[in-house]
Amino acid sequence: MSERHTISCLVENHFGVLARVSGLISARAFNIDSLTVSTTEDPTISRMTIVVDADAIKLEQVKNQLNRLIDVIEVQELKEGQFIDRELLLARVSVDGRSRAEMESIVRNFGGRLAEADEDSVVIEAAGDTHTLDRLVEQLRSYGITKLVRTGRVALEKQ
Amino acid sequence: MAAKMKGAQILVECLKREGVEVAFGIPGGANLPTFDALYNSPIKVILTAHEQGAAHMADGYARATGKVGVCLATSGPGATNLVTGIATAFMDSIPVVAITGQVRTSVIGNDAFQEADTIGITRPITKHSYLVKDVRDMARVVREAFYIASTGRPGPVLIDLPVDSTVAETEFIYPEQINIRGYRIQASPLIDRAAIHRAAEAIAQSKQPIIYAGAGVIHGTAFAELLELAHKTHIPVTTSLLGLGGFPETDSLSLGMLGMHGFEYTNYAVAQCDLLIGIGARFDDRVTGKPDEFARRAKKIHVDVDPSSINKTVVVDYPIIGDVKQVLQELNRIVQAPDTRAWLATIQKMRQEYPLLYREKEKLLPQFIIQEISELTKGNAVVATGVGQHQMWTAQFYQFNRPRSMITSGGLGTMGFGLPAAIGAQFGRPDAVVWDIDGDGSFQMTTQELATASKHKLPIKVAIMNNQHHGMVRQWQDLFYQGRHAQSEINPVDFVRLAEAYGCVGIRVEKKDDVRPAIERAMAITDRPTVMDFVVEETEDCWPMIAPGKPHDQMLGTYETLKQAGGVPQHRRSDPDEEAKLSLG
Numbered sequence: 001m002s003e004r005h006t007i008s009c010l011v012e013n014h015f016g017v018l019a020r021v022s023g024l025i026s027a028r029a030f031n032i033d034s035l036t037v038s039t040t041e042d043p044t045i046s047r048m049t050i051v052v053d054a055d056a057i058k059l060e061q062v063k064n065q066l067n068r069l070i071d072v073i074e075v076q077e078l079k080e081g082q083f084i085d086r087e088l089l090l091a092r093v094s095v096d097g098r099s100r101a102e103m104e105s106i107v108r109n110f111g112g113r114l115a116e117a118d119e120d121s122v123v124i125e126a127a128g129d130t131h132t133l134d135r136l137v138e139q140l141r142s143y144g145i146t147k148l149v150r151t152g153r154v155a156l157e158k159q
Numbered sequence: 160m161a162a163k164m165k166g167a168q169i170l171v172e173c174l175k176r177e178g179v180e181v182a183f184g185i186p187g188g189a190n191l192p193t194f195d196a197l198y199n200s201p202i203k204v205i206l207t208a209h210e211q212g213a214a215h216m217a218d219g220y221a222r223a224t225g226k227v228g229v230c231l232a233t234s235g236p237g238a239t240n241l242v243t244g245i246a247t248a249f250m251d252s253i254p255v256v257a258i259t260g261q262v263r264t265s266v267i268g269n270d271a272f273q274e275a276d277t278i279g280i281t282r283p284i285t286k287h288s289y290l291v292k293d294v295r296d297m298a299r300v301v302r303e304a305f306y307i308a309s310t311g312r313p314g315p316v317l318i319d320l321p322v323d324s325t326v327a328e329t330e331f332i333y334p335e336q337i338n339i340r341g342y343r344i345q346a347s348p349l350i351d352r353a354a355i356h357r358a359a360e361a362i363a364q365s366k367q368p369i370i371y372a373g374a375g376v377i378h379g380t381a382f383a384e385l386l387e388l389a390h391k392t393h394i395p396v397t398t399s400l401l402g403l404g405g406f407p408e409t410d411s412l413s414l415g416m417l418g419m420h421g422f423e424y425t426n427y428a429v430a431q432c433d434l435l436i437g438i439g440a441r442f443d444d445r446v447t448g449k450p451d452e453f454a455r456r457a458k459k460i461h462v463d464v465d466p467s468s469i470n471k472t473v474v475v476d477y478p479i480i481g482d483v484k485q486v487l488q489e490l491n492r493i494v495q496a497p498d499t500r501a502w503l504a505t506i507q508k509m510r511q512e513y514p515l516l517y518r519e520k521e522k523l524l525p526q527f528i529i530q531e532i533s534e535l536t537k538g539n540a541v542v543a544t545g546v547g548q549h550q551m552w553t554a555q556f557y558q559f560n561r562p563r564s565m566i567t568s569g570g571l572g573t574m575g576f577g578l579p580a581a582i583g584a585q586f587g588r589p590d591a592v593v594w595d596i597d598g599d600g601s602f603q604m605t606t607q608e609l610a611t612a613s614k615h616k617l618p619i620k621v622a623i624m625n626n627q628h629h630g631m632v633r634q635w636q637d638l639f640y641q642g643r644h645a646q647s648e649i650n651p652v653d654f655v656r657l658a659e660a661y662g663c664v665g666i667r668v669e670k671k672d673d674v675r676p677a678i679e680r681a682m683a684i685t686d687r688p689t690v691m692d693f694v695v696e697e698t699e700d701c702w703p704m705i706a707p708g709k710p711h712d713q714m715l716g717t718y719e720t721l722k723q724a725g726g727v728p729q730h731r732r733s734d735p736d737e738e739a740k741l742s743l744g
């Protein structure tokens with residue numbers, strides 16, 4: 001059964017590593033839901049958080065193939081409930097005098113804020129786990145989202 | 160403080176320390192400093208006619224010797240010409256280090272003359288690659304490249320050298336230690352003893368076991384251990400195409416090759432077995448046919464150094480990740496032999512009932528020629544091949560008894576591999592008798608390397624099975640495309656005159672009675688290459704065959720069907736002694 005899986009990798013902080021990882025995954029026709037990369041507390045190491053849609057056997061293949069890459073130092077699958085994940089969302093939504101207050105209330109409920117506001121639109125900024133942000137997007141949809149961007153998942157293992 | 164050296168000089172010093180004796184390649188603008196540094200070095204540099212030839216030579220050298228092969232090319236077209244050769248080595252896990260020139264660092268990305276993104280182009284077909292932007296990284300990179308290419312599951316590593324990295328100077332400090340934190344190879348302490356014990360139990364309880372051995376046995380130099388396992392347990396051994404030579408075919412437990420063009424009885428045995436012991440083999444689709452149907456009654460053990468090979472195409476019951484040699488040593492220590500007498504008798508009966516066969520035709524048959532070569536070389540030659548029918552007939556009719564004697568492109572199926580690979584093999588093993596059994600289609604993809612063989616007076620014997628077709632394509636068109644021969648016919652070529660133009664001996668053979676004298680004549684020529692143009696039957700098909708996606712017990716061109724068509728059984732010249740076979744166990 002195909003499911004979403006979160007893989008956390010520590011990789012060398014070199015040029016070309018992202019191309020190796022994304023190339024490897026796409027060459028095997030695995031679909032990447034999201035991939036984020038940034039440096040860690042050790043500037044020579046980056047962390048990649050990769051969300052893939054795969055069944056158990058394919059997932060095992062992805063992990064094994066990632067491990068084959070010389071620039072990949074560690075591969076860890078983060079199991080459901082055992083990690084904290086967040087992503088950041090920015091959305092430009094149309095507003096008018098009547099809807100502006102509703103909008104502000106929705107955003108507050110989701111712990112977000114307005115990053116920018118003008119006459120007929122606002123830019124909403126919100127961070128949360130994927131599920132929470134999905135719900136926020138659902139609620140914003142009726143107002144008219146004109147632009148939307150999400151960072152994709154970053155995750156850390158729980159203690 | 161150590162004296163300063165140019166990057167190219169550091170490269171050469173490192174190559175010497177890796178024990179490199181020979182490198183194959185072509186100079187050009189961006190790698191002139193490298194060639195200049197090699198000019199007065201003890202490393203022999205072989206100029207090839209084409210960079211593809213250089214990559215295949217490095218590959219053939221590596222397959223024949225077990226050492227790392229080295230090829231050199233300039234930037235841009237030089238590097239792109241290596242690509243087919245690198246991909247060939249990658250698919251078959253061959254240790255090759257490819258060293259390419261690159262435009263200088265400051266103009267990378269500017270579409271400079273002879274610029275190509277070599278690292279980008281070769282990323283999916285290398286085990287790893289390096290772009291050396293700073294001369295201070297040169298020694299470390301070369302050291303790591305050879306280490307990565309030759310350890311774990313071997314493979315090609317590419318080093319891209321911008322001109323400035325080869326002319327800039329720095330102190331030469333040889334890195335004694337290697338520390339690559341992301342490179343994990345399974346070493347002895349990590350051998351999974353529990354998994355080996357479970358596998359040993361499965362072996363002891365099996366009634367109809369088969370060992371399926373692949374190239375990992377050869378790469379991992381585990382032939383002695385494989386022989387010991389087979390003899391200790393009386394389990395018969397079949398090999399993949401690349402596993403040929405990993406188990407002696409003269410041994411009474413040898414079942415030869417399995418798979419698409421494997422022996423009929425071998426494939427039936429695989430279909431019937433209750434335990435399949437995969438050793439250093441990757442369950443390639445040419446072996447398994449339809450994966451779900453492959454050895455469907457059998458529990459499966461899979462020993463492999465590469466975790467990503469396990470459960471990739473066929474789900475196995477007993478995975479064992481580790482160095483094949485170490486795993487087999489441990490397995491041999493604890494394994495109990497099952498009673499395989501009834502099973503061996505069943506297989507023996509099938510061997511007699513379903514031999515290879517072919518019908519004599521007016522023209523020469525490649526099967527006969529290859530049998531004669533096998534006989535006259537006593538199975539002791541190093542045999543390279545192209546890809547196609549002649550390759551499969553070589554696998555079927557040449558008897559391989561020694562590791563590193565079959566040099567063939569299995570995974571990528573690269574036509575044109577034979578001649579340059581044979582040249583590389585001959586450089587690696589000057590005393591060996593090296594043959595290239597080729598097709599007229601394959602041969603013409605890299606013919607120009609006759610110039611390389613001729614220049615160095617290599618006594619290679621090229622045997623062209625000249626059927627004026629891409630024979631395997633023609634066969635598939637007859638089988639699956641209603642005989643519509645779309646561009647599978649090849650214009651006739653006078654290979655004798657071609658050979659002579661390159662300074663080789665050319666021999667044309669058209670009659671059965673002339674085959675043996677011609678092979679004997681070629682074998683007596685030791686001061687130059689010989690090209691033998693065997694004019695063979697154009698319509699001969701390669702049988703038996705598992706059609707793509709079909710199970711092993713539904714083969715085409717079986718003994719029964721060919722016999723009805725008038726075929727005559729062809730026992731391989733030195734089949735294992737029947738008496739010994741029956742008395743075993």
